[in-house]
Amino acid sequence: xxxxNQHLCPCGSGKRTKLCCGKIGRxxxxxxxxxxxxxxxxxVERLDRAGRHLEACEILVQLLAVSPRNPxxxxxxxxxxxxxxxxxxxxxxxxxxxxxxxxxxxxLYNLGKxxxxxxxxxxxxxxxxxxxxxxxxxxxxxxxxxNLDRDPDNADAHYNLALIYALSHNEHHAQAHMRLxxxxxxxxxxxxxxxxx
Numbered sequence: 001x002x003x004x005n006q007h008l009c010p011c012g013s014g015k016r017t018k019l020c021c022g023k024i025g026r027x028x029x030x031x032x033x034x035x036x037x038x039x040x041x042x043x044v045e046r047l048d049r050a051g052r053h054l055e056a057c058e059i060l061v062q063l064l065a066v067s068p069r070n071p072x073x074x075x076x077x078x079x080x081x082x083x084x085x086x087x088x089x090x091x092x093x094x095x096x097x098x099x100x101x102x103x104x105x106x107x108l109y110n111l112g113k114x115x116x117x118x119x120x121x122x123x124x125x126x127x128x129x130x131x132x133x134x135x136x137x138x139x140x141x142x143x144x145x146x147n148l149d150r151d152p153d154n155a156d157a158h159y160n161l162a163l164i165y166a167l168s169h170n171e172h173h174a175q176a177h178m179r180l181x182x183x184x185x186x187x188x189x190x191x192x193x194x195x196x197x
Contacts, residue, residue, distance in 0.1 A: 032066050044076065053084035071101040078110055087121075090114055105151040112143030116160055137164050155184035163191065 008016060032040070040059050047056040060077040067073055074097025081090035091114055097107045119136040122128040128136070144161045147154060158181035165174035179196060181188055190196070 032063075037063060037067075044080075048080065048083070053080045056080045057084070069100045071097040071104040071107055073097075074100060075104065075106045075110060078107075078114070082110075082114055082117075087114065087118060091118070103150060105147050105154070108143050108147035108150065109154060109157050112140045112147060112157065113160055115140035115143065116164060134168070137168055140164055141168075153184060155181045155188065158184065159188055166191075166194075 040063055044056045044059050047053070047059070057077060057080045060073055060080060063073050064070070064077065074093050078090045078093035078097065081087075081093055091111070094107055094111045094114065097104065098111060101107070115136055119128070119133060119140065122136070123133060141161060141164045144157045144164070147157050148161070151157070158177045162174045162177035162181060165171075165177060175196065178190070178194065182190070182196070
């Protein structure tokens, strides 16, 4: 590890140890060793692969007790809540992670994607008025655009942004983002009835 990175927290937050887990570890009896944190992260991955998302959430909450400013853990918690159908908890976890680091690309992408998914669910259930729907689309687009500022090669962000622009009747931007998404990932499918110009 280079001299510049020797003080980074082993939890993966990208922050200096004394500002992240090290600070908490000195004052919190619940502190975990770096190797124990790594074991817990591996257990979360194993539970995720097994489809045991609520159990994964429990471990992530334990990790957050000692690393509450780690955007990686908040992002993973949001993903696990979404995977077990707890959309509002997922969005809340992502928002809290965004407060910790408003530039972390995975959180920005997931906030955009999950907000867009929420729009689709509510729209399909006919539980949205036009103004509420447009507000959700606007929020989703904002998060995805900021994500693309930091991660311009995120094909999924381009794809979802294209769909949002299409729903917002902005055909020019929709076409441009769809072309970029398809150029980056050939496995993406054009939505039914979509015409690339």
